[in-house]
Amino acid sequence: MNAREFWDELYERRVAEAPNVNARLAEIAGPLATGAALDLGCGAGGDALWLAARGWRVTAVDISGAAVRSLQERGEPITALRVDLAVDFPDGTFDLVSAQYFHTPFDLDRSRVLRTAAGSVNPGGRLVVVDHGSAAPWSWDQDAEYPTPGEVAAELKLDPADWSIDRAEAAERLATGPAGRTATVTDHILVLRRTAR
Numbered sequence: 001m002n003a004r005e006f007w008d009e010l011y012e013r014r015v016a017e018a019p020n021v022n023a024r025l026a027e028i029a030g031p032l033a034t035g036a037a038l039d040l041g042c043g044a045g046g047d048a049l050w051l052a053a054r055g056w057r058v059t060a061v062d063i064s065g066a067a068v069r070s071l072q073e074r075g076e077p078i079t080a081l082r083v084d085l086a087v088d089f090p091d092g093t094f095d096l097v098s099a100q101y102f103h104t105p106f107d108l109d110r111s112r113v114l115r116t117a118a119g120s121v122n123p124g125g126r127l128v129v130v131d132h133g134s135a136a137p138w139s140w141d142q143d144a145e146y147p148t149p150g151e152v153a154a155e156l157k158l159d160p161a162d163w164s165i166d167r168a169e170a171a172e173r174l175a176t177g178p179a180g181r182t183a184t185v186t187d188h189i190l191v192l193r194r195t196a197r
Contacts, residue, residue, distance in 0.1 A: 035095030133186030
C-alpha cells in the first residue's frame, strides 16, 4: 500500500459529518487578523472549515483524494487540492501556514516540506507546527518518535534575522477519539513568525 492508498482508506472510513477544528489551531489562530491561510495535510477539513468561517481565504491540501473530495463537496469557499507534498507544493503566499499533526508512516522529507512552507509565509505571517508529543491509545502511530519543538525549529534552519519563535512548548490536553474515548495526550507546539520588513 502506498501513501495515497493508505490515507484514502483512512479518510474514506473517517470522513465526519462535521469535522472539528484542532484545539491548538483554534487557540493560536483565534486572536490573529485574517488573511490567506494554507492548511497542510488538511484531512477531513475541520481546520480549513473553521478558518474559512472566520474570514480566512483558505487553501487546503492533502494527499488523500477522498479527504479533498469530501471538503470540496461541502460547498464552502475553500480551495481544496490533492497535493502529494513529497513531490509538489501549492502556489501562493500565505499569512498563516498550518501543519497540524503532519506525520506519516511513509517516506517524506518533512523538514524540506516545512522549509518550503516557511518560504511561502508572508512577512509578519506565521508558520504553525503542532506535532504529537505522545500517541492516543486509538492512534495508528503507536511506536512513532516525535520531535520536540526545539528539534523541529533546528531542522528548519531558518534565518533568525527573518524569523522569531513565538511559542515552543509541550502542552497536555484531553483528547476525544472514536466512540467518545478520552485520553490525556501531549502536543508539541511551535509557532514561528516571519519578520515584517
